[in-house]
Each structure stands twice: as structure tokens, then as C-alpha cells.
Amino acid sequence: MSEDFLRLDGLTLAYRGQVAVDSLSVSLGQGELVALLGPSGCGKTTTMRAIAGLMAPAAGRITLAGRDITRVPANKRGVGLVFQSYALFPHLSVLENVAFGLRLKRLPGEEIGRRVTAALANVGLADFGQRLPKALSGGQQQRVALARSIVVEPQLLLLDEPLSNLDARLRLEMRSELSRLQRELGITMVYVTHDQSEALALADRIIVMRAGRIEQMGTPDAIYEAPCSPFVARFMGFENTFAVEHGRLAALGGSLAPGFALPGAAKALGWRPQAVALGTGPHQGRVRGVSYLGQTVEYLLETPAGPVKAEVPAAAPRHAAGVDIAFDLPLAAAAVMERE
Numbered sequence: 001m002s003e004d005f006l007r008l009d010g011l012t013l014a015y016r017g018q019v020a021v022d023s024l025s026v027s028l029g030q031g032e033l034v035a036l037l038g039p040s041g042c043g044k045t046t047t048m049r050a051i052a053g054l055m056a057p058a059a060g061r062i063t064l065a066g067r068d069i070t071r072v073p074a075n076k077r078g079v080g081l082v083f084q085s086y087a088l089f090p091h092l093s094v095l096e097n098v099a100f101g102l103r104l105k106r107l108p109g110e111e112i113g114r115r116v117t118a119a120l121a122n123v124g125l126a127d128f129g130q131r132l133p134k135a136l137s138g139g140q141q142q143r144v145a146l147a148r149s150i151v152v153e154p155q156l157l158l159l160d161e162p163l164s165n166l167d168a169r170l171r172l173e174m175r176s177e178l179s180r181l182q183r184e185l186g187i188t189m190v191y192v193t194h195d196q197s198e199a200l201a202l203a204d205r206i207i208v209m210r211a212g213r214i215e216q217m218g219t220p221d222a223i224y225e226a227p228c229s230p231f232v233a234r235f236m237g238f239e240n241t242f243a244v245e246h247g248r249l250a251a252l253g254g255s256l257a258p259g260f261a262l263p264g265a266a267k268a269l270g271w272r273p274q275a276v277a278l279g280t281g282p283h284q285g286r287v288r289g290v291s292y293l294g295q296t297v298e299y300l301l302e303t304p305a306g307p308v309k310a311e312v313p314a315a316a317p318r319h320a321a322g323v324d325i326a327f328d329l330p331l332a333a334a335a336v337m338e339r340e
């Protein structure tokens with residue numbers, strides 16, 4: 001994998017002087033799929049627009065395959081785009097939708113036919129060429145959009161929440177399709193999502209963005225297991241996060257297990273609901289909500305530190321709403337964060 005296939009150097013993006021992305025620097029290897037993950041408004045789409053050439057940076061540089069493309073027009077960048085709205089031409093057949101970009105390039109008809117057929121086969125729509133978009137399901141329309149992007153053989157493919165308009169089952173199906181396509185075609189991809197499971201499942205690396213900056217960047221494993229801050233931790237399912245003050249969990253009365261040495265730099269601790277032990281432990285809470293989830297039961301506790309969520313196997317003893325209950329936050333299962 002050649003490093004530095006796509007490089008963003010100090011990329012700063014602004015709308016009428018208002019900074020939306022602040023000095024972003026990142027480097028992607030060829031064939032890598034990087035997910036941009038973050039809440040609404042953190043600058044994901046803005047970053048994509050700049051890479052695609054739809055927005056001029058206020059500062060910084062974009063390099064693709066060794067070429068400075070910062071000021072290259074969008075249609076000359078070799079960058080493909082797939083958005084959540086499929087944006088297919090409604091009056092053109094599937095085949096003509098996919099052929100569109102190749103016709104613009106004035107390629108010979110025979111080559112267009114060959115490439116369109118291959119692209120449609122790649123997304124599992126070999127038999128759908130003659131249909132109009134309105135005669136396709138949402139998932140199929142998104143596949144056409146994908147075929148239309150890959151048929152022009154972009155050096156880089158940008159996908160902005162491409163699955164968010166699909167229902168849960170189709171989303172999962174398309175997710176594995178995308179993963180397969182990416183492996184088979186080896187296209188470098190930047191994938192925007194606010195869905196952590198999508199990022200974990202698809203990405204080689206995840207960039208978590210917060211207010212226009214990179215909060216954390218790493219492999220899915222690293223980010224899932226060792227979030228650097230409560231912001232990232234909550235994205236990764238550590239729904240119970242608490243600030244550490246002077247080596248103690250201030251909000252819970254500080255009762256950490258004796259002898260457990262927190263790293264001096266620890267600023268917060270986080271637990272997933274599955275890691276919270278119910279029935280014993282040094283902390284007290286009152287059951288405020290009980291949700292049966294099938295395999296597990298989820299409890300919402302009211303505690304001196306605020307709400308705590310616990311998820312325990314459905315076979316464990318049940319607790320009714322309103323009862324007081326002891327609980328433990330086992331340190332061995334905690335994410336230790338060095339940033340606030």
C-alpha cells in the first residue's frame with residue numbers, strides 16, 4: 001500500500017469566514033478505506049466537498065497520487081462521488097445512467113458498453129440495464145449510483161452517508177457489498193458516516209471528527225478499545241463516562257478499588273453498559289427504567305453521578321423500576337482516557 005496516496009495538509013475550510021474545518025492533516029494509503037465519523041455539523045461533508053473540488057480551501061493543500069489538486073477543477077480530479085440521495089437521471093435507463101460519465105468523455109461505444117456491463121455486474125444489477133430508476137428499490141438505485149461512480153475508474157471514491165436512506169436490512173446487505181467491491185477493485189475510499197457500526201465494519205482506519213478537527217484517528221480496533229476522550233468513547237458505546245479528579249471518580253464519591261493505580265494523566269473513565277455489574281458493588285443507584293431487549297435487559301439507573309446504563313443477560317435476576325440497587329464499575333473493564 002503506497003502511503004500518501006491522498007494527502008490533506010493543513011486543510012482549512014470556511015463558509016463566509018466561518019471556519020468549518022480547521023487545519024486538517026491526514027494521509028491515506030492507496031486502496032485504503034477511511035471512515036470519517038462524527039456528529040452532525042462536525043465538518044465531514046465539508047471535507048468531502050473540498051476533496052471533490054466543490055469548495056475551494058481557505059488554506060492548505062490536497063494531493064492525490066502525487067499531484068497537487070488543490071486548484072484543479074472537480075471534473076479533472078479523478079474523484080468519484082456517491083451521496084445519500086442517489087441523484088440518478090429519472091428519464092434515463094439504468095444503463096444510460098451508468099454510461100453517462102463515459103459518454104461525456106467521448107469514449108468509443110464498444111468500450112462504453114463493455115465497461116457499463118462490467119460495472120452493473122459488479123453491483124449485482126446485470127439484468128436491470130433497461131429499467132428506469134423509478135422501477136428500482138432504494139437499494140438498487142444506490143447500487144446504480146455506485147456503478148455510475150466506479151465505471152469511470154476514479155482514483156478516489158468519496159461516499160457521503162451512502163446507505164442512510166436505506167432500511168436496516170438493506171443497509172447491512174449494501175455494507176458487505178461495498179466492502180467486497182472495495183477489496184476487489186482496490187479503490188481508495190473516504191466514507192462519511194455518523195454510524196459507528198458502519199465505520200467499524202467497513203473501515204481500515206477511522207477518523208473521528210469533532211467541531212472541524214480530528215479528535216482521534218486509528219484502526220477500528222484501537223478506537224473501539226481505547227478511545228482517547230469521552231467524546232470518542234460515547235461514539236464507541238462507552239455510554240457511562242465519568243471525569244477523574246485527583247485520581248478519583250469525583251461524581252461517584254471516588255470509590256475506586258483499593259490499590260488500583262490510575263495513570264497520572266487519566267482525565268476520564270468509561271464503561272460500556274455490558275461492563276456494569278448489578279446487585280453488588282460500592283455504588284448505589286435507583287432503577288429508573290427497564291427495557292427487555294431479548295438476549296439482555298437494559299437498566300437505566302439514577303445515581304449521584306447522573307444516569308448510568310447497565311445491560312445484563314436476560315437470565316440474570318430482574319430488578320423492578322423504583323428499587324435501590326448496588327452496582328459496580330469494574331476497573332478492569334474501564335476505558336481510561338487522557339483527554340477530557
Ligand SMILES: Nc1ncnc2c1ncn2[C@@H]1O[C@H](COP(=O)(O)OP(=O)(O)OP(=O)(O)O)[C@@H](O)[C@H]1O
Pocket residue numbers: 015020038039040041042043044045046047194
Ligand atoms: N453552505 C453552508 N453555508 C454555511 N455554513 C455551512 C454550510 N454547510 C455547512 N455549514 C456549516 O459547516 C459546519 C460543518 O458542516 P458539515 O455539513 O460539513 O457537517 P457534517 O459533519 O457533514 O454534518 P451532517 O452529518 O449533518 O451532514 C457546520 O457548522 C455547518 O453549519
